[in-house]
Amino acid sequence: MNFSSYFVCIAFEFCSYFVYSVGMENAIRRKILDFLAKWRSSENHLPLIIRGARQIGKTYSVRQFGKNYKSFVEINFVDSPEYKDIFLRGYSTDEVIKRISFHNPKFKFIPKETLIFFDELQEYPDCSTSLKFFAEDGRFDVICSGSMMGLNYRQISSNSVGYKLDYQMYSLDFEEYLWAKGYGESFTEELYSHLKNLEPFSKEELNLLNDYFLEYAVIGGMPAVVKRFLIDGNYSNILPLQSQLVRDYEEDITKYADGLDKTKIKNIYRNIPVFLAQENKKFQITKVAKNARSRYYVGCAEWLRDAGVVNLCFCLNNVCLPLKGNYDEAKYKIYYHDTGLLMANLDEESSEDLRKNKNLGIFKGAIYENLVGQMLKTAGFDLYYYKKENAQLEMDFFVRTTESLVPVEVKAKDGATVSLNNLIKYPSYKDVRFGIKFCNKNIGFNGRFYTIPYFCAFLLKRFLREDFVVATNREKPDGLKKDEV
Known part of the structure; x- marks a missing residue:
């Protein structure tokens, strides 16, 4: 497929419609969701720790992924510090679940259909010790996340060595930014075909993509900033x-x-x-x-x-x-x-x-x-x-x-x-x-x-x-x- 001036205009109009019609929460798709889907489908997958700077979309992404489970249990050690006592009687899976249910009896723990999300791990890094027990038990999926500024990651690694998987998350890359503007993977493939075949872009294509890239250079990839820019359509805020x-x-x-x-x-x-x-x-x-x-x-x-x-x-x-x-x-x-x-x-x-x-x-x-x-x-x-x-x-x-x-x-x-x-x-x-x-x-x-x-x-x-x-x-x-x- 060859881009044309007509296609560029239609694509731009579609992007504007996309952003305003589906809402900003659904407009930003993250690559981590594809990784999480593969992680869940892999046999005997280990508990996962998502690493990365604050406010890059870790919590939001896990919540989105949690919709794929029949039960999603989120424990935030900042918003709900009372959960810091769930390990006082040991780290066995049954004991931890019992203590969680004590604080919130509405939580459901369905084997193979429950995702337990420990957020703001930096506030209670001892939580990482439980990952070994969850891994050995195997009934429930577990994801941990938190601000890397507050994580003593050496301590966490020593507490859960061999019983966890790490994923490094970043702010939106340029491809994710294009997704946020309404373009799909086919657009990425079209860009790649130019690179693969050493086929120069047309003047119209080059100008449009350079404009998008300059936008990205100015606003960066922090989700809140990207959302604000796409809603306003300008740099004022x-x-x-x-x-x-x-x-x-x-x-x-x-x-x-x-x-x-x-x-x-x-x-x-x-x-x-x-x-x-x-x-x-x-x-x-x-x-x-x-x-x-x-x-x-x-x-x-x-x-x-x-x-x-x-x-x-x-x-x-x-x-x-x-x-x-x-x-x-x-x-x-x-x-x-x-x-x-x-x-x-x-x-x-x-x-x-x-x-x-x-x-x-x-x-x-x-x-x-x-x-x-x-x-x-x-x-x-x-x-x-x-x-x-x-x-x-x-x-x-x-x-x-x-x-x-x-x-x-x-x-x-x-x-x-x-x-x-x-x-x-x-x-x-x-x-x-x-x-x-x-x-x-x-x-x-x-x-x-x-x-x-x-x-x-x-x-x-x-x-x-x-x-x-x-x-x-x-x-x-x-x-x-x-x-x-």
């Missing part, structure tokens, strides 16, 4: 929501950051735009506070990562495989887990200019790099970059196929790709055979690297796994002409 989310996260830091200096953690979180605005975007402690020393901030960035609110991108020691174990833990870049929160932390003038005039200004490179990093992480990639000291060679990200290391460059402007070409050109980088350039251009391939529009970044993992058109064992190019660098 977006920044207050994003700013409130930032304040909520900072309150959680104050509440949960035990054993670390909470002020230092918040300083790092607030100053991420400062790091990203730099040319190399590397985290530097001197940008956090005057005369600051790295040893005083040990563990702070890692705490934010473990809480799910930032993504860390580590500097490779060498441009070669493997990736894990081949990086410097002391050198990293920090990205917000959701680009909408980056927008909320920009100065007011930049935010207003961006929303009114679609002008990304001096933060253009930071916004696109944060967003591509977010999309790679959501797709399941760990984040790595490379910066050779006292040299011009640097690369934004690296991913890999089974046999090859793939450099990924994020170009905010239409400029030269010196580092990308050199990584492919020189024999010393033997694991690099081709590259990826995300930019504001159409799909293409020049024999060395793929040019891919930003909005296709969520398809990269599938593309690497299924449809790379270049054999990974081909010889490196003999050389590059001057005008190709």
